[in-house]
Amino acid sequence: MDYLPLIGTVTILNLLAAMSPGPDFVMTVRNALCYSRRSGIFTSLGISAALGIHLFYCAAGIGLLISKSVVFFSLIKFLGVGYLIYIGVASILSKKSKLDVSAEKSLLDLTRLQAFKMGFLTNVLNPKATLFFLSLFTFVIGSSTPVYIILIISAIIMVTAFTWFSIVSIFLAQPNVQRIFLKYERIINFTLGGFLIFLGVKIALTLR
Numbered sequence: 235m236d237y238l239p240l241i242g243t244v245t246i247l248n249l250l251a252a253m254s255p256g257p258d259f260v261m262t263v264r265n266a267l268c269y270s271r272r273s274g275i276f277t278s279l280g281i282s283a284a285l286g287i288h289l290f291y292c293a294a295g296i297g298l299l300i301s302k303s304v305v306f307f308s309l310i311k312f313l314g315v316g317y318l319i320y321i322g323v324a325s326i327l328s329k330k331s332k333l334d335v336s337a338e339k340s341l342l343d344l345t346r347l348q349a350f351k352m353g354f355l356t357n358v359l360n361p362k363a364t365l366f367f368l369s370l371f372t373f374v375i376g377s378s379t380p381v382y383i384i385l386i387i388s389a390i391i392m393v394t395a396f397t398w399f400s401i402v403s404i405f406l407a408q409p410n411v412q413r414i415f416l417k418y419e420r421i422i423n424f425t426l427g428g429f430l431i432f433l434g435v436k437i438a439l440t441l442r
Contacts, residue, residue: 237383241390244370248391251366252398257318257433261356262399264325264426265349266406269342273349274403280353282396287358289388292367311361311437318356318434325427353399361437 252258258281266274299306344352357363405411 237379240379240383241387244387245390245394247370248394249398252395256362257356257360257430258353258395258399259402260426260429260433261321261352262402263406264321264430265344265352266403267412267422267426268325269344269349271403271407272346273344274407275400276344276346276349277353278396278399278403280350280355281357281399282353282392283350284354284357285363285392285395286388288363288367289391292364292371293384293388298368307361307364310359310364313359315434315438317359318430318437321352321356322427322430322432322434325423325430327427 262274262277262281265277
């Protein structure tokens with residue numbers, strides 16, 4: 235019971251971080267709108283799996299090494315930047331799709347693995363995620379925190395992120411929302427692609 239306030243604090247902080255318009259949110263919105271609810275959900279699953287990677291190495295102390303090493307941090311940073319810009323450019327240059335909102339899914343849909351990989355790479359290559367969880371473990375979770383509490387918190391973080399992004403995917407895959415998307419598809423693709431490029435450039439220009 236002594237750790238309930240800690241668990242509640244971490245859950246709220248993680249939910250707020252997930253709801254912020256960062257690369258994870260934009261990628262989920264893009265795949266749910268441009269492809270399908272399934273693609274959005276598997277993108278969410280990839281994001282959640284990547285969170286597990288961040289949580290593991292931060293708990294193991296590797297996150298501190300990454301944050302202190304210019305080489306490691308820069309490598310992760312620019313791999314992530316390149317990936318975000320690549321997806322952003324692809325969105326801007328994408329041709330207008332011929333989706334049938336009455337159909338259960340589009341022939342142009344992503345495979346489960348493709349959607350999962352996009353979510354996973356977007357999150358795992360985001361250096362801000364490293365710093366966020368490192369800060370969380372440093373300032374919220376102390377050295378005396380039991381391992382089982384850290385495992386519970388890690389599970390809650392992953393489930394919370396997956397649930398939030400899945401809800402976003404389900405909402406955006408509704409037929410009425412899809413009809414609006416089809417009407418303004420080029421504008422939406424250009425906006426989402428531009429925002430991904432903006433996030434990539436912003437991360438590239440951010441000082442350690």
